[in-house]
Amino acid sequence: MSRNQQRRPDPRHKKCKFCLKEIAYIDYKDYPTMRPFIDYFGNIMARYYSGVCLKHQKMLKNSVERARFMGMMAYRK
């Protein structure tokens, strides 16, 4: 029992936050929704840590790269 309580939750069991909201398209102009998935240095967080599914990770990558190109988001902080 005590062993189980001490264990951290497995990061693999996270749910995709975009799937929970049933998001069909991530807009590159929508900074507030992309922000939680960007770390301090401006990199996109790995799926393993953020729990995003592959479908939404690809969408996220697309929109982040568009936002970076337009100067709305930093390539590197």
Place this chain on the structure above:
Amino acid sequence: MPTIDETMTDEDLRTYEFCVLYPSNLSQKEEVDLLKEIEKIIEEQGGKQVSKDIWGKRGLAYKIKGHDEGNFVVYHYIMDPTTLKEIDIALRITPNLLRHIIVKPPKGYRILKYSETYETWLKEREGEEDRKKKEKEEKLAQRVAEKAKRQVKRAAAKKEEEAPAKKPKADKKKISEELERLISDDDLDI
């Protein structure tokens, strides 16, 4: 392999999104001229304007051609996909234009005015920051109070420890006094 159908009907028209970035230090006349030119380029190729969203002055995440700030404008046009390439080429050689992007939004995309949502988000974030600061301060105050309590407790415990320590000292004195009295007692015969 799918072949591209050259004969387009009215149903093949799609909505396209054009986002444009130009420097913020342009004079008003230049700005108006630039926007007019952009609209002319798109409309020459048969685009129909659906919406126009002017974001206003925004800070850039990195310097673009020496500019720290720029103005964004987002257009939505209904148009023929085949003419897109020519618009892209024309926009690329437009003077005073820092960046442009052409995006094909998915079906069922609802056009939102991001100029407003961004401002509301900024305000919300400020509120959140204040709340976080307050929470931090409260936590600090709690910790300080707990520490003070612990210190008081420790001090009380120390006093208690010191108090019983004094008693045996007194006892020792008494014992020694009694012993001396006993020893000095002449009636005792050992």
